[in-house]
Amino acid sequence: xxxxxxxxxxxxxxxxxxxxxxxxxxxxxxxxxxxxxxxxxxxxxxxxxxxxxxxxxxxxxxxxxxxxxxxxxxxxxxxxxxxxxxxxxxxxxxxxxxxxxxxxxxxxxxxxxxxxxxxxxxxxxxxxxxxxxxxxxxxxxxxxxxxxxxxxxxxxxxxxxxxxxxxxxxxxxxxxxxxxxxx
Amino acid sequence: xxxxxxxxxxxxxxxxxxxxxxxxxxxxxxxxxxxxxxxxxxxxxxxxxxxxxxxxxxxxxxxxxxxxxxxxxxxxxxxxxxxxxxxxxxxxxxxxxxxxxxxxxxxxxxxxxxxxxxxxxxx
Numbered sequence: 001x002x003x004x005x006x007x008x009x010x011x012x013x014x015x016x017x018x019x020x021x022x023x024x025x026x027x028x029x030x031x032x033x034x035x036x037x038x039x040x041x042x043x044x045x046x047x048x049x050x051x052x053x054x055x056x057x058x059x060x061x062x063x064x065x066x067x068x069x070x071x072x073x074x075x076x077x078x079x080x081x082x083x084x085x086x087x088x089x090x091x092x093x094x095x096x097x098x099x100x101x102x103x104x105x106x107x108x109x110x111x112x113x114x115x116x117x118x119x120x121x122x123x124x125x126x127x128x129x130x131x132x133x134x135x136x137x138x139x140x141x142x143x144x145x146x147x148x149x150x151x152x153x154x155x156x157x158x159x160x161x162x163x164x165x166x167x168x169x170x171x172x173x174x175x176x177x178x179x180x181x182x183x
Numbered sequence: 184x185x186x187x188x189x190x191x192x193x194x195x196x197x198x199x200x201x202x203x204x205x206x207x208x209x210x211x212x213x214x215x216x217x218x219x220x221x222x223x224x225x226x227x228x229x230x231x232x233x234x235x236x237x238x239x240x241x242x243x244x245x246x247x248x249x250x251x252x253x254x255x256x257x258x259x260x261x262x263x264x265x266x267x268x269x270x271x272x273x274x275x276x277x278x279x280x281x282x283x284x285x286x287x288x289x290x291x292x293x294x295x296x297x298x299x300x301x302x303x304x305x306x
Contacts, residue, residue, distance in 0.1 A: 050216060
């Protein structure tokens with residue numbers, strides 16, 4: 001647990017104080033939504049999953065010991081919720097393929113219209129083309145501003161390993177953007 | 184900006200990519216999402232919850248409960264009379280034998296006690 005204010009918030013949540021719930025939503029739902037949005041590239045999925053994340057957080061409140069910050073805790077739930085959806089999608093895609101049908105789960109350009117500025121939009125697309133692990137790390141570190149220690153708590157992996165993979169992911173992203181955008 | 188000899192394309196600086204990623208983070212969620220999340224706050228968001236199976240009551244309820252427990256305990260102790268004078272206490276016995284005075288219980292006098300209060304007894 002980071003500081004006393006987070007401890008107070010957690011106590012208030014456990015006492016069932018409504019204003020504490022609203023405070024946590026207001027403080028964290030934009031970053032949880034953005035993380036899920038750029039992880040999956042689907043607005044509707046991001047909205048539904050954000051809702052699922054908070055519902056799941058309220059349910060597992062008693063099991064949260066406060067070893068990490070509330071933000072890290074919510075990102076961890078979000079990441080696992082996304083992995084669950086990803087697994088379901090893969091299973092459905094495999095089933096659809098086996099039945100000789102067409103996969104309707106992925107839009108042609110899932111990020112269309114999310115970011116207005118062209119260069120930012122290009123970066124978002126290039127980000128989406130990276131593999132899930134690299135995308136996750138770049139989003140957590142550069143978009144949501146989590147430290148490597150917080151990322152380690154979120155993903156359950158050593159922070160040194162994550163630092164190395166994040167650095168590699170940044171190189172891959174730069175490589176994908178080279179020639180496509182004009183800085 | 185520098186040319187990459189490997190692919191002949193212009194390299195993009197890490198700083199520039201980081202700035203763009205920060206701009207990605209400026210995307211705002213729809214306002215309706217907040218409404219949905221607030222609507223999903225569990226009903227116990229205004230009542231009591233449990234921590235590891237134990238009920239967690241609001242602070243004032245706990246204080247009133249503790250005060251009531253103290254009052255009940257004190258009442259039970261007073262009612263049982265613990266400690267009370269009924270147990271008696273040893274006194275010096277003129278006859279050199281140990282005896283107890285049951286000051287509150289006049290029916291419990293034993294023959295050996297009579298020498299304390301019966302001036303007519305002749306030994």
